[in-house]
Amino acid sequence: MRILLALFLFAAPGWGQSKIETGEINGARFRIDVPEKWNGGLVMYCHGYSPASGNFDNPKPNPVLDVFTKEGYAVAQSGYAAGGWAIQEAVQDTEALRRYFSHKYGAPKETYVTGHSMGGFLTMTLLETFPNAYDGGLALCGPLGPANWFMSRRVFDMRVVFDYLFPGALPNPSKIPADYVMSTARNETIEKLLDSKPAQAAVFRRWTGLRNNKEAAGTVVFFTYILKDLEERGGGNPFDNRNTIYEGTDDDNALNDHVARYKSEPRAAAYLERYYTPSGHLTRPMLAIHTTYDPLVPPWVTNMYSTLAERADSDQFFVQQYVKHAGHCAIQPAEIARGFQQLRQWTAVGTRPAAGAGQ
Numbered sequence: 001m002r003i004l005l006a007l008f009l010f011a012a013p014g015w016g017q018s019k020i021e022t023g024e025i026n027g028a029r030f031r032i033d034v035p036e037k038w039n040g041g042l043v044m045y046c047h048g049y050s051p052a053s054g055n056f057d058n059p060k061p062n063p064v065l066d067v068f069t070k071e072g073y074a075v076a077q078s079g080y081a082a083g084g085w086a087i088q089e090a091v092q093d094t095e096a097l098r099r100y101f102s103h104k105y106g107a108p109k110e111t112y113v114t115g116h117s118m119g120g121f122l123t124m125t126l127l128e129t130f131p132n133a134y135d136g137g138l139a140l141c142g143p144l145g146p147a148n149w150f151m152s153r154r155v156f157d158m159r160v161v162f163d164y165l166f167p168g169a170l171p172n173p174s175k176i177p178a179d180y181v182m183s184t185a186r187n188e189t190i191e192k193l194l195d196s197k198p199a200q201a202a203v204f205r206r207w208t209g210l211r212n213n214k215e216a217a218g219t220v221v222f223f224t225y226i227l228k229d230l231e232e233r234g235g236g237n238p239f240d241n242r243n244t245i246y247e248g249t250d251d252d253n254a255l256n257d258h259v260a261r262y263k264s265e266p267r268a269a270a271y272l273e274r275y276y277t278p279s280g281h282l283t284r285p286m287l288a289i290h291t292t293y294d295p296l297v298p299p300w301v302t303n304m305y306s307t308l309a310e311r312a313d314s315d316q317f318f319v320q321q322y323v324k325h326a327g328h329c330a331i332q333p334a335e336i337a338r339g340f341q342q343l344r345q346w347t348a349v350g351t352r353p354a355a356g357a358g359q
Helices: 063-069 087-105 118-129 147-165 184-196 198-208 213-234 252-258 266-274 299-311 333-349
Strands: 003-007 019-025 028-034 041-046 074-078 110-116 136-140 286-293 318-326
Touching: 019 087, 028 087, 041 063, 041 087, 041 118, 063 074, 063 333, 074 087, 087 118, 110 118, 110 333, 118 136, 118 286, 136 333, 147 198, 147 213, 147 252, 147 266, 147 299, 184 198, 184 213, 198 213, 213 266, 286 299, 286 333, 299 318, 318 333
Parallel strands: 041 074, 041 110, 110 136, 136 286, 286 318
Antiparallel strands: 003 019, 019 028, 028 074
């Protein structure tokens, strides 16, 4: 294991004399925050989807992670050795960091894993992959289901339906150029296109569940980037919609007659299935929190894990709650703190939190 330490024992102004260590393990930057009154517990935090690897050049604390340090927990987070849908790297790098923490600071008396968005997906993945390493997990706004299913039904299908309604506006979803980038200018171009064709835009918004053209434009541009990332990682297009029957427009007959059909490439499909298809088998509690409206990861996506856990006879270890906000990961720090307290109570004395509205 190659370790490079960049900063140690940094006293964060206005945040007590907390110890902050940053460095690098096997090409992945990391940050460790140990509060002044450390209770011996550890929270491993997994960040969400980002085109580039994470870095920790800014020494200021993250208000979200302050939720955990205020309770006395140390927080360790990896930036992962790669950007994008870096499930493979994130699992390896987070586990390497967890081991490094235990070696340097001593084995924690309890360890939790949490994260937002893709980090919520990683929370699920790490609990299934390293069940003995964690006492519980707090999955925040994550797509809790098989990656190939979520990416097919939400990401790829959205692009296919968009192309049917607005042909040629974005690159072929099965062969996206390497130089494709997200930008404000591209978002504005797509938004203007939607504004110029209100009837088609209304159909697209209804089909996607998105609320306005600005949000729809940003989402479809972002999803196109994700598809490029997955094609590069897997060595081709992992999605196949030749047997898909689409519904939800004013004329589903026309949609199914004319929508573009694509064949997947086996090695690309296998890569996405490998990173990652959950089993639903849990031996440690996982509390998932989601907003009631999320343009990127709608709540119906996360319902999948409830089904998987039930099939695996692990539903006693899974609870899903919702908070009444609109937006991707618009979960407030106080709501995260409440969920974390419920998770700790669950692991400590077996008090299972109530499903439904977070309270």
